[in-house]
Amino acid sequence: MHIDLFLTCVNDALFPATGQATVRLLERLGHTVGFNPAQTCCGQMHLNTGYRDDALDLVRKFVRDFKDSEVVVMPSGSCAAMVRELYAEAARWAGDDELLKDVEDLAPRVFELSEFLVNKLGVTDVGAYYPHRVTYHPTCHAMRALRVGDAPLQLLRNVRGMTLVELEGANECCGFGGTFAVKNPDVSAAMLTDKARHIIDTGAEACTAGDNSCLLHIGGGLHRLRSGARTVHLAEILASTEQEVFI
Amino acid sequence: MSDHGGLHPAQPFPAAAREQVVKAQLRANLRKVTTTIRAKRANVVEELPHWEQLRTLGAATKDASLVNLSDRLLQLEQSVRARGGYVHWARDAKEARDLVARIAQAHGVDELIKVKSITSDEIELNKALEERGIHAVETDLAELIVQLSNDRPSHILVPAIHRNRAEIQALFNAELPGEGALSDNPAELAGAARRYLRHKFLTTKMAVSGVNFAVAETGTVCVVESEGNGRMCLTLPEVLVSIMGIEKVLEKVEDISVFMELLPRSSTAERMNPYNSFWTGVTPGDGPQEFHLILLDNGRTNVLADEFGRQTLRCIRCSACLNVCPVYERAGGHAYGSVYPGPIGAILTPQLLGMHDKNANTLPGASSLCGACYDVCPVKINIPQVLIYLRTEANLQKGLTAEALAMKGLKFMMSEGWRFEGALKLARVGQGPLVRGDAIPSLPGMLGGWTQSRDLRPFPKEGFRDWWKGRSQGTGPADVNAAPPETVQKAEDGPIPPQKKEGGQFDAEPPREDTL
Ligand code: SF4
Numbered sequence: 023m024h025i026d027l028f029l030t031c032v033n034d035a036l037f038p039a040t041g042q043a044t045v046r047l048l049e050r051l052g053h054t055v056g057f058n059p060a061q062t063c064c065g066q067m068h069l070n071t072g073y074r075d076d077a078l079d080l081v082r083k084f085v086r087d088f089k090d091s092e093v094v095v096m097p098s099g100s101c102a103a104m105v106r107e108l109y110a111e112a113a114r115w116a117g118d119d120e121l122l123k124d125v126e127d128l129a130p131r132v133f134e135l136s137e138f139l140v141n142k143l144g145v146t147d148v149g150a151y152y153p154h155r156v157t158y159h160p161t162c163h164a165m166r167a168l169r170v171g172d173a174p175l176q177l178l179r180n181v182r183g184m185t186l187v188e189l190e191g192a193n194e195c196c197g198f199g200g201t202f203a204v205k206n207p208d209v210s211a212a213m214l215t216d217k218a219r220h221i222i223d224t225g226a227e228a229c230t231a232g233d234n235s236c237l238l239h240i241g242g243g244l245h246r247l248r249s250g251a252r253t254v255h256l257a258e259i260l261a262s263t264e265q266e267v268f269i
Numbered sequence: 270m271s272d273h274g275g276l277h278p279a280q281p282f283p284a285a286a287r288e289q290v291v292k293a294q295l296r297a298n299l300r301k302v303t304t305t306i307r308a309k310r311a312n313v314v315e316e317l318p319h320w321e322q323l324r325t326l327g328a329a330t331k332d333a334s335l336v337n338l339s340d341r342l343l344q345l346e347q348s349v350r351a352r353g354g355y356v357h358w359a360r361d362a363k364e365a366r367d368l369v370a371r372i373a374q375a376h377g378v379d380e381l382i383k384v385k386s387i388t389s390d391e392i393e394l395n396k397a398l399e400e401r402g403i404h405a406v407e408t409d410l411a412e413l414i415v416q417l418s419n420d421r422p423s424h425i426l427v428p429a430i431h432r433n434r435a436e437i438q439a440l441f442n443a444e445l446p447g448e449g450a451l452s453d454n455p456a457e458l459a460g461a462a463r464r465y466l467r468h469k470f471l472t473t474k475m476a477v478s479g480v481n482f483a484v485a486e487t488g489t490v491c492v493v494e495s496e497g498n499g500r501m502c503l504t505l506p507e508v509l510v511s512i513m514g515i516e517k518v519l520e521k522v523e524d525i526s527v528f529m530e531l532l533p534r535s536s537t538a539e540r541m542n543p544y545n546s547f548w549t550g551v552t553p554g555d556g557p558q559e560f561h562l563i564l565l566d567n568g569r570t571n572v573l574a575d576e577f578g579r580q581t582l583r584c585i586r587c588s589a590c591l592n593v594c595p596v597y598e599r600a601g602g603h604a605y606g607s608v609y610p611g612p613i614g615a616i617l618t619p620q621l622l623g624m625h626d627k628n629a630n631t632l633p634g635a636s637s638l639c640g641a642c643y644d645v646c647p648v649k650i651n652i653p654q655v656l657i658y659l660r661t662e663a664n665l666q667k668g669l670t671a672e673a674l675a676m677k678g679l680k681f682m683m684s685e686g687w688r689f690e691g692a693l694k695l696a697r698v699g700q701g702p703l704v705r706g707d708a709i710p711s712l713p714g715m716l717g718g719w720t721q722s723r724d725l726r727p728f729p730k731e732g733f734r735d736w737w738k739g740r741s742q743g744t745g746p747a748d749v750n751a752a753p754p755e756t757v758q759k760a761e762d763g764p765i766p767p768q769k770k771e772g773g774q775f776d777a778e779p780p781r782e783d784t785l
Binding site for chain 2: 042063069076115194199206208239242
């Protein structure tokens with residue numbers, strides 16, 4: 023299958039390794055991957071912060087960049103949720119019927135990485151090897167908006183060499199929420215503190231998730247606490263094999 | 270007192286939350302109660318295999334009556350009058366509290382009893398009555414605790430959720446005369462409150478209640494509560510005044526049945542609610558002999574008129590969304606500054622007041638958009654979506670702020686791939702002075718909130734795009750982690766087809782200065 027990668031702006035800016043891992047993983051599974059360099063951002067930050075018109079420009083851009091794709095896969099639950107759950111709503115708010123039609127046509131072809139692997143391709147063992155103690159944080163958008171269910175866990179359970187430890191309060195939001203973390207820093211920090219404490223309590227070397235925005239926030243907290251625990255994107259674990267181990 | 274009553278937050282949410290979030294006892298009390306009730310709710314909801322259908326039915330039932338709200342209300346008015354009750358229309362909080370006060374004065378009472386009602390808090394009834402020399406006694410135990418301590422409720426259903434046993438013991442010892450020294454034994458404390466309230470029930474002539482549901486066809490009014498104190502208020506006094514938000518009307522008596530399943534499981538995590546009181550007008554020789562129903566608008570018709578915000582009026586005040594909200598759990602009800610706290614408050618308060626209210630304007634921002642509230646809402650109000658919708662409406666009121674400009678700048682940068690790429694290249698160079706070791710520990714300006722409690726990871730030396738380019742041109746040294754191609758495990762179904770050729774025009778464009 024030819025898969026178009028939507029890297030997401032956060033990964034583009036801060037986490038190139040996640041993009042590389044996604045490409046290598048999909049290729050290892052026998053697919054071709056395309057990267058349209060015109061792509062930028064899904065517009066989630068603009069929409070969620072209340073800048074609908076700016077967001078709509080980016081929504082239109084996304085639709086333009088990917089309308090011919092067979093499937094679009096992205097290593098981010100929240101960006102996938104933006105496209106699948108909120109694009110149509112944003113088009114309705116703007117009263118733009120044409121955009122709504124385009125979105126309804128494109129959205130079903132858009133997937134978050136783990137749901138694509140498990141639900142669309144039916145793969146739960148990607149032949150990964152990752153010799154570390156890891157705990158998993160299910161991100162809110164993947165869990166509640168996309169309903170990826172235990173797809174990420176099915177994939178993680180088949181990773182060789184890895185010890186997967188359960189995270190207390192896993193289903194609770196980490197407190198990132200995009201600009202929420204900047205505009206409500208106190209509440210966000212209170213939520214982050216609880217999440218970080220639970221992660222540290224697991225004794226894991228790393229916390230993984232399917233979304234680097236959440237991990238940027240969680241990792242930033244763990245780093246500030248000098249906890250020694252780090253964060254790693256799910257794609258990087260799944261891309262690792264005995265021949266090539268990501269960090 | 271404002272015309273809108275107890276809706277106006279005194280300060281923006283972030284500031285109010287900052288004051289609350291540091292209270293260790295409050296955090297502990299909130300966490301304990303919300304985690305317990307949310308686990309119980311999840312259990313009783315799981316028992317019902319048709320829960321999702323019930324939610325859909327609940328939403329549809331409310332929507333059906335909202336669509337024809339004015340007809341339903343006129344029908345309700347007629348039915349109540351036909352059964353010997355009086356109906357009053359109140360445009361805002363002020364009109365509603367004046368109505369109650371006038372009824373009380375007409376009967377010459379200086380004290381009345383109340384069954385817990387958020388609508389009466391919304392109109393700031395107790396304060397208005399007090400100013401006219403009429404004392405309102407709260408009969409719900411938690412509401413009584415809040416009243417005796419001169420506090421404000423902090424939860425829709427558990428108004429004293431922020432108080433613990435020791436605090437209540439001290440309060441009762443100070444405020445309930447003739448009880449002697451009480452221990453912190455819950456039974457003993459409840460007993461003292463019971464003796465105090467029993468006396469009030471038997472001696473007070475007038476009562477005020479809220480309304481959970483009202484039926485247009487029959488004029489029947491319904492109050493759902495769990496202590497039985499409400500039942501006393503609704504049956505013992507001679508005069509009963511019930512205040513309802515106009516969205517509480519349903520068409521038929523049968524419509525209530527779905528909510529009798531949805532409401533108790535969602536709110537108290539019980540299969541069935543202990544006290545459900547229904548009354549229709551007046552019945553000679555039985556119950557109150559004079560019944561007034563006040564229909565309160567107070568901004569609701571504005572909410573109704575907004576096709577995207579309208580679903581907010583489905584709310585049946587079960588408080589399930591409060592109990593799962595991570596923001597509510599840390600900040601507590603008072604941070605919302607309105608009688609409606611939590612996720613529902615964050616969308617209801619600003620809409621009732623109008624999006625121009627500067628402090629209420631910040632409430633739609635009081636959410637990380639985690640979506641837990643939508644999952645539990647028994648009438649399927651898509652709270653996260655309404656929050657996002659309202660954030661835009663709030664920003665439109667604010668005009669061109671620094672934030673709006675920054676967002677425009679970001680959008681411009683992101684409106685072309687090459688522009689974004691260029692900006693990232695500049696950022697890699699420009700971040701230099703901020704980087705300490707392997708992190709950015711402090712950001713300037715608007716972004717400072719981020720580094721208050723977290724380190725930021727710096728922009729990496731090499732971007733994905735460089736790696737991708739090097740790779741598709743077969744020259745890439747950029748893939749630092751990559752193994753030599755021959756060691757990469759291939760899938761069994763054959764060799765990898767050649768890469769799709771990517772356009773070169775973007776690569777040729779130089780990054781522009783104006784992108785940052
Ligand atoms: S919004 Fe939904 S969950 Fe929240 S109080 Fe209202 S009905 Fe309950």
